[in-house]
Amino acid sequence: MSTTHHPRPVGGMEPYEGEYVYAEVLDDDHPGPRTDTQEDDRERSSDRWQGARKAARHAATAARVIAGQTLPGLRHGWAATIHWTTLAYMTDEEIRRRLVKHHLDTYTEQRDDTRTDIERLNKKAQKMAREAVDFGLTPEEAARLRSTNGELKRRARAGQVLAKVPFDVRMVQPTPEQIRRYRTTRGLGRFAGIIIPAGLATLGLVLAAPAAGLFALPLLAGAAWWLGHHPLALTQRALPADLVGPRELEPLPAEKTTVDHGLGVEDSSEEELRPFPIRDADTTEEAEEALRRAIIHEGGNIEAVTGGRREPWGWSARVVFASGSPDDLNEPATYKALITLLKLRRNGLLIEADPDHGDTCTVRMILTNPFSPELVGPVPYRAPRSMSIVDIADYGVAMDATPLAFSMAGLMLLMVADSGGGKSGVMLALGEVATACVDAAVINIDPAGTGIGDLEPAIALNACMDDDKICAVLDFLLAWCSARARQRAAYGWGNKWRVTREHPAICVFLDEWPQLSDRAKKLWIRFLLLGRKEALWGYGGSQYGTKDYLGEAIGPKLSAKMIGASRRIDVTELLGAGALAEGYRADLIQAATHTAINDAGQIYAHGLPGMPNKPMRYQVREISPAYAHRVATERAAGLPDLTHTLTEAGLHDDWNQLQKICNTTPGAPGDTQAEVPEILRLIHEAFVHESNPDFLTMDQIHDHLRKADPKEWGDWDDRDDVSRLRELGKKLSRLLGKAGVDLSTERIVELDAQPRGYYLAAVEAALNPPA
Numbered sequence: 034m035s036t037t038h039h040p041r042p043v044g045g046m047e048p049y050e051g052e053y054v055y056a057e058v059l060d061d062d063h064p065g066p067r068t069d070t071q072e073d074d075r076e077r078s079s080d081r082w083q084g085a086r087k088a089a090r091h092a093a094t095a096a097r098v099i100a101g102q103t104l105p106g107l108r109h110g111w112a113a114t115i116h117w118t119t120l121a122y123m124t125d126e127e128i129r130r131r132l133v134k135h136h137l138d139t140y141t142e143q144r145d146d147t148r149t150d151i152e153r154l155n156k157k158a159q160k161m162a163r164e165a166v167d168f169g170l171t172p173e174e175a176a177r178l179r180s181t182n183g184e185l186k187r188r189a190r191a192g193q194v195l196a197k198v199p200f201d202v203r204m205v206q207p208t209p210e211q212i213r214r215y216r217t218t219r220g221l222g223r224f225a226g227i228i229i230p231a232g233l234a235t236l237g238l239v240l241a242a243p244a245a246g247l248f249a250l251p252l253l254a255g256a257a258w259w260l261g262h263h264p265l266a267l268t269q270r271a272l273p274a275d276l277v278g279p280r281e282l283e284p285l286p287a288e289k290t291t292v293d294h295g296l297g298v299e300d301s302s303e304e305e306l307r308p309f310p311i312r313d314a315d316t317t318e319e320a321e322e323a324l325r326r327a328i329i330h331e332g333g334n335i336e337a338v339t340g341g342r343r344e345p346w347g348w349s350a351r352v353v354f355a356s357g358s359p360d361d362l363n364e365p366a367t368y369k370a371l372i373t374l375l376k377l378r379r380n381g382l383l384i385e386a387d388p389d390h391g392d393t394c395t396v397r398m399i400l401t402n403p404f405s406p407e408l409v410g411p412v413p414y415r416a417p418r419s420m421s422i423v424d425i426a427d428y429g430v431a432m433d434a435t436p437l438a439f440s441m442a443g444l445m446l447l448m449v450a451d452s453g454g455g456k457s458g459v460m461l462a463l464g465e466v467a468t469a470c471v472d473a474a475v476i477n478i479d480p481a482g483t484g485i486g487d488l489e490p491a492i493a494l495n496a497c498m499d500d501d502k503i504c505a506v507l508d509f510l511l512a513w514c515s516a517r518a519r520q521r522a523a524y525g526w527g528n529k530w531r532v533t534r535e536h537p538a539i540c541v542f543l544d545e546w547p548q549l550s551d552r553a554k555k556l557w558i559r560f561l562l563l564g565r566k567e568a569l570w571g572y573g574g575s576q577y578g579t580k581d582y583l584g585e586a587i588g589p590k591l592s593a594k595m596i597g598a599s600r601r602i603d604v605t606e607l608l609g610a611g612a613l614a615e616g617y618r619a620d621l622i623q624a625a626t627h628t629a630i631n632d633a634g635q636i637y638a639h640g641l642p643g644m645p646n647k648p649m650r651y652q653v654r655e656i657s658p659a660y661a662h663r664v665a666t667e668r669a670a671g672l673p674d675l676t677h678t679l680t681e682a683g684l685h686d687d688w689n690q691l692q693k694i695c696n697t698t699p700g701a702p703g704d705t706q707a708e709v710p711e712i713l714r715l716i717h718e719a720f721v722h723e724s725n726p727d728f729l730t731m732d733q734i735h736d737h738l739r740k741a742d743p744k745e746w747g748d749w750d751d752r753d754d755v756s757r758l759r760e761l762g763k764k765l766s767r768l769l770g771k772a773g774v775d776l777s778t779e780r781i782v783e784l785d786a787q788p789r790g791y792y793l794a795a796v797e798a799a800l801n802p803p804a
Contacts, residue, residue, distance in 0.1 A: 109781040119220040141356040154185040197332035213615035237586040264317040310376035317341035345402035359394030360614035380621035404652040415469035417668040422473035429653040439641040449578040450597025454623035455634035467540040481548040487661035490669035507556035516682035517567035537673040538568040546575035547582040554584035578603035593640040598624040616648030710772035730790040
């Protein structure tokens, strides 16, 4: 059972039926009850305050960490900047060397500028001189040429004076005060010119673009952090490479003084640099030092003397110049002074410029004969038909004991030497090799002697001391050149003749070139220009190498040159204006006399296959006449047979006729050579004057005839061309018929309008009528 309890009112009060509200007294010590909203606000405010305090503590910690990591790097970066700005990384020695190098560069530049001016003026003068030779000079051009030559001489004298002024190392040494001033001045310059502008630019960038500053701040902090962990060594650096090496930059040795027994004090450094004779040298170091002192004494600025070597005849060494040029050693005054200082034999100093290094040369100091019989050795024996013309043969020896060995194949060679210089001996040595070849025939030409006549039994054809014979041989050789050119094209042999036993090379030796007649000179020069590809090769000998003796400036164009005892102008004409300075001192070679051999057979060579083109002196082995005749007699039975190659060329009958002409003694009863009529000679000279073209028109013939005899051939100059040429043809026909010459004018079909004239082949046929 359940009951319901109803409380009874207390104190007669009725129960309250409304809403009860809890209330309490609120004060500071006993706060009353709070609502939920107030509690949440309070908690959120407390959390924010605690978060802010925690963030502040973390930020302070991070700032302390960052500062601890970056401030050392920033301090080190600032220290490095100050280290660079004040040049603290440079030693006083580096600054000293920089100051000395500045003076040395100025010294070198002055001499280089002077040398450049001299070379420029020299080229200008040479060009004007060549134009003067080719085209003549007006008075104004002649005045300019004289002015240029005068300026060139003045500059050359100034260059010589400058070359003799040495670089005074002691005078340019800076004092300690100058070194300090250099450091201070450069430091202020860097601070004012780099540090301040860089700082201002950075500040301006940050103010103009704060975002860029905020972006750069982490980079700066990272760099500072890296520097703090990888500090740079703020020390003084080693000497840069450009300040090490030149002797002038090295510290000066401590000055030593010696008392001269009460007569005063003298500098022993001068005593240390006094030259001494090379003959006193016992070691390579002493020889190098002797040469170094001698060159310095004459004003040379050299970097080093190395490679000293004792030779059978003296010493050799390599000299490297710091400024100036090795060519300065060949200046006459310097050259003679060095010979005196080193106590060498007369002309016993040879300077060989290095072709690969312009500041270097090889100096040979000769005390005795450089070509002893032991060094040169005997002539090697060559059996008949034992070699080919393309093989390399040994002809002599160089000063450094290397052999003078080369192939004669393809050479158009000029040998120049004074009388007694060994020119004919060199030609005989070449001929001795050619006659031993199985695939080469030899022709000997000499207008004033017998040439290589000591080899006569082995020579295919001789034409000596007779201009008609010589011209006949040269005319035949030119015809052979044309025939072989046609054969070469027909055989498909390319651009050069293939030398074999059946198609041998023809080696033509011509001595005493200047003694040729004008006609023979023109023919010989034309042969030299045309024969190489056809294996018709020429080897000429002359006492002179200049145009006025050779007939044309052909020497520099030839592929190979040998120079014995010669004039200076011969050397420069053949090898260029700078040849003497480079060391080609053929002017110092002494020719033989009637009683002394001297330097006969010694040569310089250029353009020989397989041999270096450098100023090395060679000795060609002497071939005695008796030896030459003996070996030629052995070879006579095995000479190359020219029948096949001449028959193919269509020249076999001409060759036989030429043999008869050359084997006939002039004036003898059997002499069948008819005298060439004057009119035919004049017509042929017109062709020679024009370098033997295939044809000449009557107008061209008339021009030449008028120059030969204006009175005889200038009667029709007032007439029109048709009438003038008609009268010329009548007179030529009449004179040729009177002389019994079968030669008529022909239409030149190769030209427009086909004018009348003569063909070269017809003129040559008239000159050499069949027997």
